[in-house]
Amino acid sequence: MPVRARSDAQLGLTVSAAVLTTALTAVSFWLSFEALHDLATDHRLKGERAWAWPATIDTFIAIGELLILRASLLRKVDWYAIALTAAGSLGSIVLNIASVGGSTDPLDYVVAAVPPVAALLAFGVLMRQVHEYLLSRQQALTAPPVPVSTPVTPFVEHKEPEAAEEPQEADEAPVEEPVVTEEPEPVREPEKPEEPLTQRDRIDLVVRGLYESLGNRRPATRHMVTALADAGLPSSEGTARESRKRVEAAEPHLKDLPDAIAA
Missing domain, CATH: 1.20.1440 (de novo design (two linked rop proteins))
Structure with missing residues (x-):
């Protein structure tokens, strides 16, 4: 819907x-x-x-x-x-x-x-x-006002034309610059791939997202079951309530939010 x-x-x-x-x-x-x-x-x-x-x-x-x-x-x-x-x-x-x-x-x-x-x-x-x-x-x-960002205009520096190089005099020998050898970059170990989320973590992420999508309100069982079913996850009422308990145990302030009306 x-x-x-x-x-x-x-x-x-x-x-x-x-x-x-x-x-x-x-x-x-x-x-x-x-x-x-x-x-x-x-x-x-x-x-x-x-x-x-x-x-x-x-x-x-x-x-x-x-x-x-x-x-x-x-x-x-x-x-x-x-x-x-x-x-x-x-x-x-x-x-x-x-x-x-x-x-x-x-x-x-x-x-x-x-x-x-x-x-x-x-x-x-x-x-x-x-x-x-x-x-x-x-x-x-x-609620705090949302700051409005002003467009940033890139600053272009105007450079004056450089003066022509003066010819070197005959008695002035060119100065040789020392040769700089680049040091080899240290060998880095390949980064370990992140572990995939478990089904339980995915269920908790879906339930946690409902608090913002419902306007800072506690989702009802109907909301959680519908959201889990849309995400292709187990959507029984018991699974939804257990996930809400885990989410509110991790963030206790969510318990104080008003309950959303189940549509």
Whole structure:
């Protein structure tokens, strides 16, 4: 597949995933709000106050996830944000289950617990996509500029015509220059031919090249299997994963790169 077509496919999949994740997040929060609204209505809250009360629970999830996203961009761990997200999620799950009442059907409790759990997971996935986008933008802005080389104009030295040699006088005898004998060049040993690369080295070279071709991202198993198959090398998923482990063991900084989306 050409590089342009592959890039367009990856962009389309990324946009589709973002749209679906946003829709799932909105639906999950709406269902959770609906259940918490009914619970508030059953306990003396009416009208606008009944609709505002669920925000005191589910909004903690959004606030915590945003703070976790901020901390990850700063390469830090914000335990306060994690605790805030956990408290909001657990509170929302417990209260959604409590809204069922004294039902004897276990599926009633499962149905009540799904929206808050889905809201937490969907919002986390959405923040993951935002994190990858912002990280790629940071790398593009902080990349050093490519130096532009100026054309070099060759310098031509203009030589003035040499003056005609003066004739030697009769009494001046020509000076004989000593004969210089060239020393024989030392005998050099023939260079040993380089050893051919093994199949394992060729596999590692193909996998290592994917980090640059994917824009400084960790290749997924699908990327590695496709590249190895194109190179005529063993292309099983196990071979690809073992090669990625060897490459990242030799260059540990590659583990910190964001994962590429498999097309």
